[in-house]
Amino acid sequence: MTAPTPQPTRRSAAQSTHGAAALPTRLAAAQSTHRSAAQIARTARGPRPVPEVAGQQPYRMPPMLDTVLPNGLRVICVRQPSTSMTELRLRIPCLPRGPQALAAAEVMAATLLRGTTARDHRETDSVLARTGATLDAVRSPMWLNLIGSAPRDGLPALLRVLADALADARHAAAEVESAKGRLAERIRVVRSQPQVIAQEALRKHGYRDDPAVRDTPEPAVLAAVTAAEVAALHRSLLTPAGSSLVLVGDLDPERTVAEVAALTSWWQGGAAGREPVRVPLPGPGPVRLVDRPGAVQSQIRLVAPGPDRTDPDFGALSLANLVFGGYFSSRLVTNIRETKGYAYRTDSRFEDVKDTLRLAVEADSATGYTAAALREIRSELVRLTEGPLPEAEVESARRFLLGMSMISLASQATLATNLSSTLGFGLPPQWLTDFPEAVRTVRREEVEAAARRWFDPGAFTGVVVGDRTVLAPELAELGVVV
Structure with a gap:
């Protein structure tokens, strides 16, 4: 049975006229109760006092487990379950010596997550995608930084992908050549920017072009890097001693540390302590x-x-x-x-x-x-x-x-x-x-x-x-x- 269609309410001419006549009265009433910001800010006794800004309370660090594994890797796990995610930061000392090693280190960072002997980069990307995890490798002047995140259930898969890359990254010749091309183009673009031109000029002036402060490889040197050099640099530079792994999120710290220890038990080497790298100070001058x-x-x-x-x-x-x-x-x-x-x-x-x-x-x-x-x-x-x-x-x-x-x-x-x-x-x-x-x-x-x-x-x-x-x-x- 079809429900009856509601009929519109009809108003007589007299009702409409009455409503129109009442409108000015309602507007006048609204205007009489409206006050400007200046009026609100004052009272009969004078200006209203401005409330004091709330004091900033000291920050309290969430529960933390800080330990050094037998291979020298420092692991810090912080339980902060504000979301059901975990953030991962692995910092590995990476101080290449000389222009050729500097160029190889850039290529190593670009190819570290591009496949292992067991699976190519498409399979690695698939594993991460299925669990909602992400993982990237970025080189800074002194470190190789691996930056990742994963939902609570995806953390074990993220840790396995990370451990596999450290243990068995292939740095295949095709991937190395592709990375060299991308990096060379990026360097050319970056070096055309005024900010970078100024930084290069400052390095040459303030530090007499000291090799210790050079962080970007020359394209010609980059072009000569081989896959064998990248793999050798990986084995010699990426060591656990002096490295640190930070995990923050919805996790069980003790269980996570045990999982990391099991996955990285094979990882050995490196100096017990890293000597500070000092560069010449930019002395006073013109x-x-x-x-x-x-x-x-x-x-x-x-x-x-x-x-x-x-x-x-x-x-x-x-x-x-x-x-x-x-x-x-x-x-x-x-x-x-x-x-x-x-x-x-x-x-x-x-x-x-x-x-x-x-x-x-x-x-x-x-x-x-x-x-x-x-x-x-x-x-x-x-x-x-x-x-x-x-x-x-x-x-x-x-x-x-x-x-x-x-x-x-x-x-x-x-x-x-x-x-x-x-x-x-x-x-x-x-x-x-x-x-x-x-x-x-x-x-x-x-x-x-x-x-x-x-x-x-x-x-x-x-x-x-x-x-x-x-x-x-x-x-x-x-x-x-x-």
Whole structure:
């Protein structure tokens, strides 16, 4: 039986007229109760007080199991079941010696997960896909990093794929040739970018082109790499001693450590401790103009020696760096980007060069504003070191640093990444919580003292990369070597 169709409600002309007549009354009533933001902000007794910002609570590390296996592999398992996933970070020392080894190391990273003797890369990808896991290999200047994730039930498969790749990666000739082509093209593209051109110029100027700070292979050397060289480098470099595996997520730490130990019992070798790799410090010296004919933009790059992360000054210097140029409310950003418009990007930060830390100040500017931007950077360095620093600036930097520290540990992925990086710096896991707590107690006078010690304008050297025909006259007046 078909249900009756509802009929529309009919209103008489008198009813419609009555509703229209009542509309102005309703609007007037609504307007009489509406208050503007300025009215809401005041009471009969005066302005409403602004609530205080909630205090930032100390971060508490989740339960952690930290152990070293008999083969020297350090394993840290953190139970953080915020989602039913686990994040994996394996960090293996990878310090190739010489240009040929550097090129082979790049190819090794690109082919490590491209198949083993037992299965080719399609089968490996299929195993990961069926379980919802991912795994990638990335080489950094000092490490081979394997980065993965898996659902709770997929972690055993992820660990097996990882162990198989370490034990039996084929580095097949076809895969090696394919990887060489991809890498060569990527290097050519990257080296055409202004940022990379500036970094190369800074390396040659500040470090006298020292091989210890060269991290990108030359395409010609890369082309000569053979599959046999890649396989030999794998066997000699990828060893468990000095390596660390971090697992964070929905896991049973003790059972996971036992599983890792069983899968990697074959993995042996490596030095018990890694000697720090020191590079020459960029001593004080002139800023040099590096010609980039026809460029409409310039890159300013200044560097100075920095402290170790264990230096008592590090917390105070971190705040001084933020005040100077390290975040969106810093002096450099406010001055040369927001107020004067001399630079479209500026930054000040700590930068790792192997095991050596340096201070790096950067600005990217239109050619016509380059000299003015450099002049203001130097003026801000002088103002920072001569002080005093207003308490409000220090407190703003402190709140930002503590907030970013909390964010960096909030998710499984960021906690795993930061734990792995901390171990790579040679620091204990608790540094992730000890450092923010130390920053809470740093006094303004300590920040001023650290600024005077480390941000001395005379300690910096660097380069300006741009069109010499336009920049030379004004930069020469600033003492830049043309």
